[in-house]
Structures are given as structure tokens and as C-alpha cells.
């Protein structure tokens with residue numbers, strides 16, 4: 001099943017650590033070359049990289065290549081210009097231009113900064129008077145977690161390059177507690193592509209997941225885009241380069257006594273890879289001011305016509321459908337989710353005839369699954385019409401594509417962290 005993904009995923013070919021610049025800047029000399037004219041030099045580019053890129057593009061990762069020195073950054077000039085123009089880097093999928101709400105720590109470059117990187121690349125990436133190395137501040141990672149979940153084995157995925165594996169972990173909760181933050185520590189970041197977390201809230205859900213685990217000979221069980229059982233909640237997702245995540249101050253997600261957490265790991269492996277032992281850090285509190293809930297905006301009846309490179313799909317929902325009664329909600333953050341054929345996803349709210357954009361992902365990328373928190377939480381009134389609009393590329397298909405968890409299925413889903 002996972003082999004079918006290869007073509008669509010667009011996974012960079014060599015393992016992450018071996019990533020090479022696709023179009024090295026043509027000049028062969030690696031010594032500072034001085035300015036070629038009035039255009040930007042390394043002196044203009046360095047502060048942008050330092051502020052926006054270096055927390056990941058450091059020698060020790062999580063990004064595959066360092067941008068700390070002129071010599072290491074220079075061959076990437078053209079790719080960097082393209083990545084920032086297309087907003088694939090820094091990785092932050094929701095539109096943070098200000099046209100559609102404001103989010104915490106987007107890191108999007110300004111138009112001027114993008115133009116500087118483009119002009120620098122066009123000029124052959126000149127050094128200018130000096131090329132002192134930059135000093136980056138690594139991503140913030142969670143220290144002193146209350147619980148460290150562990151997938152429990154040194155797992156080596158078999159030869160199929162893309163694999164989704166669910167591991168049942170036990171946070172050891174004797175009482176109900178509240179999750180206030182988390183962080184993911186991949187054992188082998190070279191093969192861990194992204195991680196999603198689900199809770200198993202009831203004894204039935206735990207039994208069903210354990211049965212799936214028992215049926216599958218290898219450690220854990222095969223899964224995709226979900227824990228494979230009902231009565232599970234998706235907490236969120238994480239991709240290489242996501243820092244520690246904290247839920248908004250005073251809020252927390254209830255984890256039930258005796259419940260389990262499923263750690264779903266997407267492996268992108270290669271010959272000779274070392275095994276992985278992913279761990280997940282949880283921050284827990286006994287009480288919080290306001291209990292947060294994860295709600296999902298989705299439409300089970302979705303069916304996508306095949307053979308269309310830009311198939312739109314839209315559905316409408318409201319707060320009553322989301323939480324079971326017509327109550328106003330405060331929405332703190334969103335978690336957009338589609339599978340491989342997803343191209344874009346957008347959430348809008350209509351109140352008294354006026355429509356507002358609430359979150360917009362103009363360019364969906366399956367590899368960057370994560371939550372996005374609002375600067376200011378959003379109030380959803382019971383009468384608001386909440387509209388989710390997705391666009392898919394189904395050009396490679398011959399049969400309609402249903403809603404579902406497997407790679408053959410699709411999703412057009414917004415998860416949201418809300419309080420009542």
C-alpha cells in the first residue's frame with residue numbers, strides 16, 4: 001500500500017542528511033569574491049538567515065543542511081530564493097501575510113527579505129567584504145517533561161520507503177490529567193518524517209488497538225492518518241523542525257485515567273538506515289483554568305471525482321455539530337489535515353452575511369503536519385456558518401476517492417483546539 005505513495009509524496013531522494021543543492025550556484029570559487037555591483041551581498045543575506053532559518057539549518061539539524069557559513073549557504077542560493085518565494089520555507093503552511101488572521105511565530109519573510117534573497121541568488125551569491133560565520137539559536141525543546149512516552153523498541157522499518165506505524169504507549173495516568181504541552185524527539189531523525197499523536201480514551205478503544213497490534217507481526221501496527229480505531233482523539237501532529245508546543249496559557253486537553261497515547265510515526269527510510277526509537281515528551285497538570293477540546297471539522301460523505309487536477313470540495317458545519325449543543329466556542333488554534341492529493345485547504349466563517357477567512361493553506365504539504373495557534377483566539381457563535389474548502393489533485397485516479405484513513409482515501413479536515 002505504501003509503495004503507491006512514492007510518486008506523490010515528493011520525498012527528497014537521498015536521506016535527509018545527504019541532501020545536496022539541486023542547482024549549485026555556478027561560480028566555482030568558494031573564496032569571498034567581493035561585491036559585483038550594487039546588489040545584496042552576504043552581509044545583507046546573513047541577518048535574514050540568522051533570524052529566520054538558522055534555528056533549524058544548524059550543523060546538528062533538524063534541517064538537512066547548515067546555512068551557518070557563506071560557504072555552506074552559497075550553493076543553496078537559488079533554492080533558498082525559490083523556497084522563500086513559494087513559502088515552503090520557513091515551514092509554516094497557513095497564510096501569515098495578514099490577509100487571513102494572525103498566528104503565533106509564523107516566521108514568514110517580508111517581501112523585501114524575499115527580494116534580497118532573490119537578487120543575491122541572481123547575482124551569483126556574492127560574498128561582500130566579510131564572511132563571518134553566523135551564530136544560530138537552536139529550536140526550543142521541552143525540558144523536564146512530566147512523562148516521556150517511548151515507542152518501546154528500536155524499530156527498523158522494512159524496505160518499503162514510506163511506512164506509517166502506530167505504537168501504543170502508556171502515559172501511566174492514575175487520575176485524569178491535563179496535557180498542556182508536548183514535544184517529539186525522534187530517535188533517528190534521518191528516517192522519521194512526521195509524527196501524529198492520538199489518545200485511546202476508552203477500554204474498548206485500547207482493546208481494539210491492541211488487537212491490531214497483536215495481528216501485526218512487527219512492533220506496533222500499520223496505520224495511516226489515524227489510530228485505526230473509533231473513540232480516539234487526534235491530539236496533533238509534529239514534523240521535523242517543529243519546536244516544543246505549548247497549548248495557550250491556562251488551557252489543557254484532558255487525558256483520561258488509564259488511557260493510552262498512540263504515537264503514529266511516518267518513516268521515510270532507505271537502505272542501511274539505523275533503527276529509530278522515537279520519544280514524546282508530555283507536560284501535564286492536575287488542573288487548568290479552562291479545559292480545551294479538540295474538535296474536528298469533516299464530512300464523512302465526501303467523495304472526490306477522479307481525473308481532475310483541481311477538484312474542489314466544500315462543506316459547511318457549525319458549532320452544534322462540532323460539540324453536540326449550540327454553544328459559542330473559543331477557537332485557539334487549528335490543525336489542517338489532508339492526504340497526499342490535497343493541494344489547498346481553507347476555513348471561513350460567515351456571520352450575518354459577512355464572510356471572514358479563519359485559516360488558509362494555499363499550498364498544502366502532507367509532510368508538514370502541525371498546529372497553528374492564533375495571536376487572538378476566535379469566537380465562534382452558534383449561528384456562524386463554518387465553511388471548509390479543499391482542492392485536490394485526483395488526476396492519477398480512475399475511481400472516486402472516499403473519505404477515510406487509508407492512503408487510498410482522502411481527507412478535508414480542520415482540527416481545532418477550542419474551549420467552551
Ligand code: HEC
Nearest residue numbers: 012052053056062063064079080083089090091240241242
Ligand atoms: C522550522 C525549521 C526550519 C526553518 C525555520 C527553516 N527550514 Fe529550511 N528546511 C527544514 C527542513 C526540516 C528541511 C528538509 C525538508 C524536507 O526534506 O522535506 C528544509 C529544507 C530546506 C531547503 C531544501 C529543499 C526545499 O525544500 O526547498 C531549503 C532551500 C531551505 N530549507 C531553505 C530555508 C530557508 C532559506 C530558511 C529561512 C528563510 C529555512 N529553510 C528555514 C527546516 C527549516
